[in-house]
Amino acid sequence: SQTIHQWPATLVQPVGSPLSLECTVEGTSNPNLYWYRQAAGRGLQLLFYSIGIDQISSEVPQNLSASRPQDRQFILSSKKLLLSDSGFYLCALRTGSYEQYFGPGTRLTVT
Amino acid sequence: GQQLNQSPQSMFIQEGEDVSMNCTSSSIFNTWLWYKQDPGEGPVLLIALYKAGELTSNGRLTAQFGTTRKDSFLNISASIPSDVGIYFCAGIIQGAQKLVFGQGTRLTINP
Numbered sequence: 169s170q171t172i173h174q175w176p177a178t179l180v181q182p183v184g185s186p187l188s189l190e191c192t193v194e195g196t197s198n199p200n201l202y203w204y205r206q207a208a209g210r211g212l213q214l215l216f217y218s219i220g221i222d223q224i225s226s227e228v229p230q231n232l233s234a235s236r237p238q239d240r241q242f243i244l245s246s247k248k249l250l251l252s253d254s255g256f257y258l259c260a261l262r263t264g265s266y267e268q269y270f271g272p273g274t275r276l277t278v279t
Numbered sequence: 280g281q282q283l284n285q286s287p288q289s290m291f292i293q294e295g296e297d298v299s300m301n302c303t304s305s306s307i308f309n310t311w312l313w314y315k316q317d318p319g320e321g322p323v324l325l326i327a328l329y330k331a332g333e334l335t336s337n338g339r340l341t342a343q344f345g346t347t348r349k350d351s352f353l354n355i356s357a358s359i360p361s362d363v364g365i366y367f368c369a370g371i372i373q374g375a376q377k378l379v380f381g382q383g384t385r386l387t388i389n390p
Contacts, residue, residue: 172321200376211382212322212367219376227377258321266310266371268378270321 170195172271174259180277187232187246189274191259194240200262201242203234204270205255212258218242254278285368285381293389298355300366300384308370311351312378313342316365325366326353355386363388 171194181187193199203215214227216234224234231250235243242259259271285302292298302311310329314322326337328344328351335342339356351370355362368381 202377209385212380214377217376225376256319260321265327266378267312267324267327268369269324270314273319273321275319 170199170261170263170269172259172261172269174257174271174274176274177272178275178277180279181249182279183251184248187244187249187253187276189244189257189276191242191244191271192240193242193261196240196261196263198239201236202260202262202268203242203244204258204260206258206273207255215244249278251278283368283370283379283381285384287384288382289385289387291387291389292358294358294360296358298358298362298386299352300368301350301352302368302370302381303350304370304379305349306370306372306379307348308379309348309373310371311342311344312369312371313340313351313353314367314369316367316383318364322367358386358388360388360390362386 173192175190200219202217204212218224218236233245254277257274260268262268283302283304312327313325315325316322326335326342331348332346333344341354343352365383365385367383369378371378
């Protein structure tokens with residue numbers, strides 16, 4: 169069965185600093201991959217999704233970017249963090265069916 | 280764009296009570312998914328529904344795919360403390376790459 173790893177689990181970064189969050193998956197090939205952000209007590213906001221290597225679709229214009237350098241690796245980045253970037257970042261995958269599975273998440277606090 | 284209206288937004292119940300929540304949309308969906316999220320963790324897929332009218336159970340959880348394909352329902356029978364969390368519905372149209380999520384139902388149980 170597939171497994172999703174997210175690194176790091178928690179992160180505290182100052183405003184204006186860069187960001188790199190990593191998501192790696194195991195047990196599947198050529199999955200769709202997704203980045204979501206969840207503000208405290210709120211719903212899930214889709215940020216980016218990818219249907220293949222170097223194929224990224226952006227859902228929300230912002231200072232974040234995503235890359236997929238390998239089939240099973242999805243990276244979320246920022247050159248300069250804003251306070252509003254704080255939140256819980258979730259990576260998810262989808263295989264052949266429409267079922268989507270989430271990773272454990274990364275808690276980002278921008279100070 | 281497509282939206283899912285999930286209700287209620289929150290529920291406060293006594294242990295042992297049954298729970299009902301639902302999602303409605305103005306759009307037709309081909310697949311409905313129900314997730315549960317515990318604090319600080321990623322959502323976990325509970326039930327997937329693929330056919331209009333389908334009724335599927337997972338232990339004390341039962342979900343139904345509405346016959347109009349515009350709604351779905353989740354019931355929890357005889358609630359226990361570990362049922363506490365946020366429940367999300369999600370729908371997707373055949374061939375689409377993205378799920379549409381409801382805003383979540385926060386379930387609190389008084390022992």
